[in-house]
Amino acid sequence: MNRLMTFGLSVALTALMSAGFAQHDHDHEGDIHLGVADGSAAVVEPHELAEPPYSLELMMEQILPGVFGVDQGWDFHIEEGETHPMLRSVTIQQVFISDGLVGVLEDTDEPIFGAGAGGTWTLEWDENDPEAVHQHIVFASNTLPTRDNPLLFRFRLVDAVAWDGTNLPNSDITYTLEFVPEPASLLALSAGLGALALRRRRHA
Numbered sequence: 001m002n003r004l005m006t007f008g009l010s011v012a013l014t015a016l017m018s019a020g021f022a023q024h025d026h027d028h029e030g031d032i033h034l035g036v037a038d039g040s041a042a043v044v045e046p047h048e049l050a051e052p053p054y055s056l057e058l059m060m061e062q063i064l065p066g067v068f069g070v071d072q073g074w075d076f077h078i079e080e081g082e083t084h085p086m087l088r089s090v091t092i093q094q095v096f097i098s099d100g101l102v103g104v105l106e107d108t109d110e111p112i113f114g115a116g117a118g119g120t121w122t123l124e125w126d127e128n129d130p131e132a133v134h135q136h137i138v139f140a141s142n143t144l145p146t147r148d149n150p151l152l153f154r155f156r157l158v159d160a161v162a163w164d165g166t167n168l169p170n171s172d173i174t175y176t177l178e179f180v181p182e183p184a185s186l187l188a189l190s191a192g193l194g195a196l197a198l199r200r201r202r203h204a
Helices: 002-018 183-203
Strands: 032-037 040-045 055-064 067-076 087-097 102-105 120-124 135-141 151-162 175-181
Touching: 032 087, 032 151, 040 151, 055 135, 067 175, 135 151, 135 175
Parallel strands: 032 067, 055 175
Antiparallel strands: 032 040, 055 067, 067 135, 087 120, 087 151, 102 135, 151 175
């Protein structure tokens, strides 16, 4: 069943990617910035994810009938006054993901995160194409999360290499992306349930 759900979401997300769902902002506002802290790879921004309890709330919207998702950007952190990032490479390793939730990298059609997926993704700096490290992942599910029961993606950073070529120890921190419904999605769901209840009363 999970494989079938994942396949269906993959098809939907492939269509979304080709239609340009991933909106790439030029200033990278809202991206997850990866760098170095206390001698190991770490999330540097946003502060909600970089500091205890290391959790970031993201709002899912309906992107297709029965499919809910959010586009999340990722990038390497460059400190103010520097011309290069803190990292040369790092791997994002899936620690936990809620059933039915998948993460698909832009311009691909196979989930890298989710049940049965590889669960690892490596970002590498390319001096000839510095923008190449700025990537987007669409996280999606065919189940709308609730505030009381959000969908979760937990990850850690491993196999990182600092800018000077030093191999960094794996991070002991587990970061959490917490997916909750966009208010508009809740209103739409409530309206749909209300219409369904009214229809049932009329046929009763």
